[in-house]
Amino acid sequence: MCGNALRMDDYRATTADAFKIYEQAPNRSIMCIDMRCFFASCMAMLENINPLEVPIAVVGNFQQKGSIVLAASPPMKQRFGIKTGSRLFEIPKHPDIRLFEPKMEFFVRMSMEITDLINQFVPKEAIHVYSIDESFVDLTGTEKLWGPPEETAKVIQDSILRQFQIPSAVGMGPNMLMAKLALDLDAKKTGFAKWTYEDVPKKLWSISPLSEMWGIGRRTELSLNNMGIFTVGDLAQADLKTLEDHFGIMGNQLYHHAWGIDLSPLGAPLAQGQISFGKGQVLMRDYRNRNEILAVILEMCEDVARRAREAGQAGRTITLGLSYSKDAFGGGFNRARTIDEPTNDTMKIFKVCKELFDEHYAERPARQISISISKLESERSIQLSLFDNKKWKRRKLGATMDYLRTRYGSAAVLRAVSYTEAGTAIKRAQLLGGHKI
CATH class of the missing domain: 3.30.70.270 (Reverse transcriptase/Diguanylate cyclase domain)
Incomplete structure (x- = not known):
C-alpha cells in the first residue's frame, strides 16, 4: 500500500483490528x-488599533533593509501579500500600512x-x-x-x-x-x-507531502519517500521493524505519531530524546568573502558545541548547510561528514565544517547558514589520552568559556572573529529571542 494514498474503503479494512493500538494510549483533554499574529496583535493593542482591519507588520530592525517580518496582521497578508518571513524591502510604501519594531x-x-x-x-x-x-x-x-x-x-x-x-x-x-x-x-x-x-484515518493519513506532518523535516521526508512512503497513511501501514532499523528510536516514534499516539507527559518534548544540536542563521546581508563566511561559521560552531557540552553530549556526524542569495539565483548545499570519534570541541567541529565548505562552496554570496552535530553519545565516551596535552587544554578552555558565558552573559568572552565586521555574535547577544529588546 506504500506510495498510494489510502481510500476510505482502505480505512475500514485496515483499522478494524488496528484500533486496538489505542487501548493503552492516553486519552486526556x-x-x-x-x-494569532501575536506580535502584531500586541502592537495593535498598544496603539489602540484593530489588527483585523489595519495592515500591520512587526519588523526585526528598521535599520536593516533585509530585516525579517516577524508578524503580519491578516489585512497585511490579504492586501499586500506580506507575511511572516517576508523582508522589510518587500513592504510597499502605502499610507495604510503601520510598521513597528518588536518590543520584546x-x-x-x-x-x-x-x-x-x-x-x-x-x-x-x-x-x-x-x-x-x-x-x-x-x-x-x-x-x-x-x-x-x-x-x-x-x-x-x-x-x-x-x-x-x-x-x-x-x-x-x-x-x-x-x-x-x-x-x-x-x-x-x-x-x-x-x-x-x-x-486519524480521515484527517491525518491523507497528509502529503510528509513534511506537512508536524515533526517530519525535508530530509526525513526524502528518506521515507525512498522507502516508498509518501503519505502519513503509508507511514501508519509501514513495517515497524523496518522503520526502527532505518531510523532507530525515531522510527518507532514516526510510526506511532502516524497513528496519532504520543506518550509524552505534559511539558515533555514532543520528540523524545535529543537527537542533534543545531543552529541556523539568516544573514542580514549577502556575505561574499570566504573569510567572512568562515567567521560566521566559527561563531555558530561555538554555539552548537556549547549546547552539546552543557548537555554532556558529543556527536560524530557534523552537517553544514549554506544557502546562496536570491540575487545569485538561490541554491546552495547541505553536506555531512561522520568522524571516528565523537566530539563537542568547537575547533574540531569547525575543522570539519571548513572542509565541507572548501569542497562545496561555489563562490557565490551566502545568505543563510546552518550547522548541526548528530549521532550523539555521552561525552564520557570521548577518549582523553594523558599524553594528548592539546586535547586536555581545549576541553578545559571550552568549559571555562561556557562558565563565563553562563555567569556573565553570552558576550562575556568571544573569539576575535566576533569583533570583525563579519561577526554576528555581539549583535545576537543584544537580542531577546533573536530580536531587539
Missing part, C-alpha cells in the same frame, strides 16, 4: 492554544499575563508554555468546575480576546501531538478544532 519585553510580559489568565482555569502544573505565543493546557478533570473541556477552551479564548484584544486558535486532542496537529492543520483556519483517535 489537551488543548494547544496559539495567539512587552511581548514577554503579555505572554506571562495570558498564562496567568489561563491559570485561573487550571493549576500551573497543567500548563506548559511551548513558546511565547503558544501553550499546551491539560483540561482533564476540570469538567465539574467549568463544564465540558471544549466549552472551557472557548471560554478561555473569549477571556483572552476580551481582556487583551488578542484572537487565538485552539486545537484539542487526547495527547499533546494530536492537539498540536489539530491546531496546525485545522484550527488555524477555523479558530477551533478537536481531533480524536477516530479522526
Whole structure:
C-alpha cells in the first residue's frame, strides 16, 4: 500500500483490528492554544488599533533593509501579500500600512499575563508554555468546575480576546501531538478544532507531502519517500521493524505519531530524546568573502558545541548547510561528514565544517547558514589520552568559556572573529529571542 494514498474503503479494512493500538494510549483533554499574529496583535493593542482591519507588520530592525517580518496582521497578508518571513524591502510604501519594531519585553510580559489568565482555569502544573505565543493546557478533570473541556477552551479564548484584544486558535486532542496537529492543520483556519483517535484515518493519513506532518523535516521526508512512503497513511501501514532499523528510536516514534499516539507527559518534548544540536542563521546581508563566511561559521560552531557540552553530549556526524542569495539565483548545499570519534570541541567541529565548505562552496554570496552535530553519545565516551596535552587544554578552555558565558552573559568572552565586521555574535547577544529588546 506504500506510495498510494489510502481510500476510505482502505480505512475500514485496515483499522478494524488496528484500533486496538489505542487501548493503552492516553486519552486526556489537551488543548494547544496559539495567539494569532501575536506580535502584531500586541502592537495593535498598544496603539489602540484593530489588527483585523489595519495592515500591520512587526519588523526585526528598521535599520536593516533585509530585516525579517516577524508578524503580519491578516489585512497585511490579504492586501499586500506580506507575511511572516517576508523582508522589510518587500513592504510597499502605502499610507495604510503601520510598521513597528518588536518590543520584546512587552511581548514577554503579555505572554506571562495570558498564562496567568489561563491559570485561573487550571493549576500551573497543567500548563506548559511551548513558546511565547503558544501553550499546551491539560483540561482533564476540570469538567465539574467549568463544564465540558471544549466549552472551557472557548471560554478561555473569549477571556483572552476580551481582556487583551488578542484572537487565538485552539486545537484539542487526547495527547499533546494530536492537539498540536489539530491546531496546525485545522484550527488555524477555523479558530477551533478537536481531533480524536477516530479522526486519524480521515484527517491525518491523507497528509502529503510528509513534511506537512508536524515533526517530519525535508530530509526525513526524502528518506521515507525512498522507502516508498509518501503519505502519513503509508507511514501508519509501514513495517515497524523496518522503520526502527532505518531510523532507530525515531522510527518507532514516526510510526506511532502516524497513528496519532504520543506518550509524552505534559511539558515533555514532543520528540523524545535529543537527537542533534543545531543552529541556523539568516544573514542580514549577502556575505561574499570566504573569510567572512568562515567567521560566521566559527561563531555558530561555538554555539552548537556549547549546547552539546552543557548537555554532556558529543556527536560524530557534523552537517553544514549554506544557502546562496536570491540575487545569485538561490541554491546552495547541505553536506555531512561522520568522524571516528565523537566530539563537542568547537575547533574540531569547525575543522570539519571548513572542509565541507572548501569542497562545496561555489563562490557565490551566502545568505543563510546552518550547522548541526548528530549521532550523539555521552561525552564520557570521548577518549582523553594523558599524553594528548592539546586535547586536555581545549576541553578545559571550552568549559571555562561556557562558565563565563553562563555567569556573565553570552558576550562575556568571544573569539576575535566576533569583533570583525563579519561577526554576528555581539549583535545576537543584544537580542531577546533573536530580536531587539
